[in-house]
Amino acid sequence: MxxxxxxxxxxxxxxxxxxxxxxxxxxxxxxxxxxxxxxxxxxxxxxxxxxxxxxxxxxxxxxxxxxxxxxxxxxxxxxxxxxxxxxxxxxxxxxxxxxxxxxxxxxxxxxxxxxxxxxxxxxxxxxxxxxxxxxxxxxxxxxxxxxxxARHVRFIGDPLRRIAEDHLRILRFFRFLARFGDSPDAASLDACTARANDLMALSRERIADELLKLMVAKDAVRVIALMLERGIFRPVLPEIASVERFARVEALESEAGIEADPIRRLAALLPADASIAESVGGRLKLSNAQRKRLIAATDADLFGAPRAAAYRLGRDEAIDRLFLFDAEDAVAAARDLIDWEIPRLPLAGGALIQRGLTKGPDVARALRAVESQWIEEGFPDAARVEQIADAVTDQALRSTSSE
Structure with a gap:
């Protein structure tokens, strides 16, 4: 040619x-x-x-x-x-x-x-x-x-034959539609709908790879809504029932200027239920870190403040909770977390031993108490941490002497 x-x-x-x-x-x-x-x-x-x-x-x-x-x-x-x-x-x-x-x-x-x-x-x-x-x-x-x-996503030749050759093409059709398409080819869409059950024959790793790419495509909200309407998720992820929460998270990410995140967006498609998140993470054979994050995203607890959540959970995990549960001033808080360098507690167990505590469980408990107070006060400087350590140590020593 x-x-x-x-x-x-x-x-x-x-x-x-x-x-x-x-x-x-x-x-x-x-x-x-x-x-x-x-x-x-x-x-x-x-x-x-x-x-x-x-x-x-x-x-x-x-x-x-x-x-x-x-x-x-x-x-x-x-x-x-x-x-x-x-x-x-x-x-x-x-x-x-x-x-x-x-x-x-x-x-x-x-x-x-x-x-x-x-x-x-x-x-x-x-x-x-x-x-x-x-x-x-x-x-x-x-x-x-x-x-x-024309921004038209269309299978080459007979769509049913293309899908029979590789069932993953069903998910690829929707991913490419979300990335490049304005309107789906009718015959291609009908073929994907008719053969959606074929997805059950695929390895869960291949499904997860395509799904996570779809999550961050530019027109994912519209296309996922279409997939729900056509029952595409039902054979492999029946837990996905609505795109509304997903759309809110997408809007918040955009407003905050934060890069689209596939695990956060997957969490937005699932009910806020730890057992469901654990089941889906296992079914898709996500990495241990991805599964842990998906489960953590079912809990709204910010430990009193977004920075506290970022310190205890991680920056991304804190933003997950801000966006997934419509926290107050979520966009401003997320922007703050992006610019904030997560600190380390400027104190070690040795400093508590020098203050008179016995090495072992007493030091571990006291160090946790110092850290909790430090977080609650908004991560003050090292001088304030020394004051907190003095107070915690004094209390621990008094408790020990009164036993």
């Missing part, structure tokens, strides 16, 4: 060091940038990752690059992918592929030299755009340019 006349605008990635050496090593016509880099360049979005497609088989790719002195790492060579490092620029190079068999979770592929066949196995038209990295000429096999201009 000849290029259709469109040329990519100039972009920083087109001048990355070593990229021209890499494409020259592969040979004229044997390298095209594909997918997100082309899509995002057409939209004026910065590109951080570069994928190159080639009709050359993986072994030939490795031979040509190594001959040109380019470092090659066979990261996924069985599937046709190698990682090339050229003058510090890291690029994934993948041989054109076609699907042989699929089961909704993974595919068996064969290599091909047909660009359109490679494009046909991709998910959405806007992700099946190719461009010559040297000339910038764009190759569009399935109307991706028009869909991108």
């Amino acid at each position: 000849k290029p259709d006349g469109l040329t990519l605008p100039d972009a920083p990635w087109r001048h990355w060091p070593g990229l021209d050496r890499l494409t020259a090593a592969l040979g004229t016509g044997n390298a095209r940038v594909v997918g997100g880099a082309v899509r995002d360049t057409l939209l004026g979005i910065p590109v951080s990752d570069l994928d190159i497609a080639t009709p050359l088989d993986p072994q030939e790719v490795m031979r040509r690059l190594e001959r040109a002195g380019i470092k090659v790492i066979p990261t996924g060579i069985v599937h046709g992918t190698i990682t090339a490092v050229s003058s510090g620029t890291v690029v994934e190079v993948t041989t054109l592929r076609r699907d042989v068999t699929t089961d909704g979770r993974r595919a068996t592929v064969a290599f091909t030299d047909d660009w359109k066949e490679d494009a046909a196995r991709r998910d959405f038209t806007i992700n099946a755009l190719y461009a010559d990295p040297d000339t910038g000429e764009v190759f569009d096999y399935f109307g991706g340019r028009a869909d991108l201009a």
